[in-house]
Amino acid sequence: MMLKKLSVDLGKRSYPIFIADGALTTPSLWQDCLVKRGKVVIVTNETVQKWYLEPLQSSLKSIGVEALSCILPDGEQYKDLKHFNDILTFLLENSAGRDSTVFALGGGVIGDMTGFAAACYQRGIDFIQVPTTLLSYVDSSVGGKTAVNHPLGKNMIGAFYQPKAVIIDLNTLKTLPEREIAAGMAEVIKYGIIWDRDFFSYLEDNSEKVWAHDLDVLSDVVYRCCEIKAEVVHQDETEGGLRAILNLGHTFGHAIETFMGYGVWLHGEAVAAGMVMASRLALGRGYISEEVFERIRALIARNRLPVSRPDSMPGEAFLQLMIHDKKNRNGHINYIVPDELGRVSLRCDVTEEEALAAVS
The missing domain is CATH 3.40.50.1970 (Rossmann fold)
Structure with a gap:
């Protein structure tokens, strides 16, 4: 064993x-x-x-x-x-x-x-x-x-x-059904975006081996993800600051889950689409390049995950639901966005117009 x-x-x-x-x-x-x-x-x-x-x-x-x-x-x-x-x-x-x-x-x-x-x-x-x-x-x-x-x-x-x-x-x-493995890969990819650009590159080269249940790759991937999360939790157990970076894609994703009805979209599917939206927001602000945005979107898509909002969900529904997110402070919607591969930041000055463009 x-x-x-x-x-x-x-x-x-x-x-x-x-x-x-x-x-x-x-x-x-x-x-x-x-x-x-x-x-x-x-x-x-x-x-x-x-x-x-x-x-x-x-x-x-x-x-x-x-x-x-x-x-x-x-x-x-x-x-x-x-x-x-x-x-x-x-x-x-x-x-x-x-x-x-x-x-x-x-x-x-x-x-x-x-x-x-x-x-x-x-x-x-x-x-x-x-x-x-x-x-x-x-x-x-x-x-x-x-x-x-x-x-x-x-x-x-x-x-x-x-x-x-x-x-x-x-x-x-x-x-585990294929759809559930894909949902898990959304959270795996998240760690590469928020913390470890080398891990992101590793996933670009090896994520198919997770699907094939290659035990060496799978154990390395799970270990690295748990290691990153353990370090973040050690530094900020109750989400007073740093731990918020783990919410990349979740503000948009939770809105999708709530709008569609819990269980219609899996959590990881909603987070995957949310990470693309957060990355598009970062692209619009000039935080990341078109190349980085496309790498993020491509890795998510290659792992059989959605990269856009549900067809039935209008952009305005995001604004209505995101204001109720528990991560918000002082009436502002907090967005975690990538600044580069391996580093993200919290932004609370995003306009409605920018948010609508991100979910388009």
Whole structure:
């Protein structure tokens, strides 16, 4: 088994990230990460359950842990207060205590909701992220952002709450639909734009090997993404400054998700189109060259992602929805835009005319 490890450095709340092929069936990993020995509950969805619930339960059973399972429906449209409450009800009905641990087995929706439930239940119990999608490997499982959606905005209700560990089994990508891999590649590409131009070039040369499940390339890509995010979170855990750069494409993307209805466009698809829009905004202001813009757009398109807004979504809808984004300050819409490959900045002086041109 190939195994890589890194840490998110947050003092007493630091935690490890394990990246391996076959992690789900390696009991020693769970032995090391399961600090408390109260009740264990695995929260997952109906799709992931079919593939990965039994292997995780078997690994836990081999170290003497019987894990209950809370099964939710699959889809972004279920990331809401109703299904969040279903997790809490399950914990209450099964008499989970403060010494309990909750596992989030699934993609970003499961990770976000489970983490938020762990943060709220009895004022906080342990949880472990077990991401099963590329997007959740490299983004949502790391950093402690937890939330549910509201009809008026995405991720508007939540908390910063760090897991005790993140355990990534690269083999789960083998059962992931092509569309979900593409959605994950949007977040992978983001790291090259915001932080590491050499990584962006590496993706230009090697992203097809991720699609082919080349374990060497895949493990390197996931490790580098987690490494970048861990460094950003270490410097700015609660998004007071630097961490905002992780939102490249998200202001536009969240507007798309809200307008279309949660789950119609996958999060990564919306972010991909949003990154093209942010790059077009940067191009219009002269921050990046036409060549850089085309490299960004081409890499996104080559990874089977949208590079323009939904046909049914008018430009004015972006302005109406983006004003409600949680990242805004003092009534201004905050835009993260590239200044060059590997570096971005926050701009809050963008005019409506510029924003409309960016989404055109």
